[in-house]
Amino acid sequence: MRNVFRRRRREQPEQVGEQESAAPTRESGPWDADEPHPESDRIDLGGLRLPHNADFDVRLASVGDQHVGVVVLYEDSSLQLQALAAPRSSGLWDEIKTKIQTQVKDLEEREGPFGSELVGELRTDGETRPARYLGVDGPRWFLLAVIAGKAAVDESVAEAYIDFIKDVVVVRGDEPMAREEPIPLRRPNEQQGGEGDERPGLNPFKRGPEISEIR
Template sequence: MGLFGFGKKKHQDEDAAEAKAENKDETAAQAGDDAQAEAAEPHYPSEAVSEYEGRGEEYGPWDVNDENLIDYDMHLDLGAYYLPYLQGLMLRLKASRATQQILGATITYGSSSLEIEAFAAPKSSGLWDDMRADLLEANANATEQPGVFGTEVRLPVQLKGGKVFETRIVGVDGPRWMLRGIFSGKAAVLPADPETVALNHFFADVVVDRGEEPLAPRDLIPMHAPVAPAERKAAKAAAEGETAGKEHLKDIPDKPEGPFDSDQQVEVKTTLSRGPMFSEVR
């Protein structure tokens, strides 16, 4: 009986171990499926549409105050908007020669590029319809057609020497802003090309920060030099460290405001580290 009982327990332990292993495999497989499903979630409509619907709910570009905002902790902060990460991209910043104010960003990926600009827009209506109409009126060769971000403009640009450069211009309206993207290269003419898909995905994951500054419609939303995610986290940690453990002081009546003299003043300067991908042009 003792031997048979031991053998029975051994088989039960083996069966339990196998069941546990199977459950672990199933859990891992489910987690993998969930991760793939999350990665496969659409960031913009898969088919061309005339009206772009679902921005801020299902699709981007996003606003910093959207309820369903994506996680943008690892985005690059440029002031007017946050740019997502894309392996292999090159980033150039367009700046004014006179003031050195940053005006926009151009992303190059493979043989394609995407120029991004953020404009202030009226509270009551969007801006893209009017801007698109102006493009069509000013350029006889411009045409409009449905696209993954709604109605877009196809504009051929003639370069020196007679070469024609095709561009695809899209615009998405958000709360008091409009984000414009100018695609060129393969991303302008080959809808199914991997470069087009990657840059469409990139544009859809941009997060816009309009700010509260009064701006006239069509004014560019102010930008600043790039602030990397690590720099943002360090600045946030430093700010939180300055107030940590001092919460009780806020309730002291007639508490004087510091600093009291120059010896107590501390100036914190943050130097932006720029990698080789960041450069101002023009």
């Protein structure tokens, strides 16, 4: 599968200098945009910056005209990512775990690479697939990741997704946002306030599956 998004341009020189002078304080992310993190080519979707992996098929997930998440396809598996605004004083994962357990039956809670996670099944389009629900609480944001399909039960496939999540950068921004409001995303060739250049007749950014299990 090919990655349908262009890679993000490297950080501006002054940003690179800041990152080089302040080494990351953790071994891996997901990273907050305002904390020191490894500089690399990333796909810039506004609220999320994703590591580039040529084997992944990356699509924006939309509700109406709003881009609310990302779907990554690889090895008969999928990864859904959604970044939400969170309170400054506390995280959301414990609360969202309870909501998931209410909506999805027969889930097992276990420890994973990001702490507590849920393992069970995901039902979409009338089909049931094995699934892992992972949550990461950040500063004023929460990142929900749902791995479904082969990668939910095969660690050799899951490893590629876990490494991907560990290098995601979340851009919360300073704008006031309601609790659990999706952090806005955009196509990588769109700039704030306008459209970027796009070649005539080429529209690789077709809409991917909706992220509809958790609202």
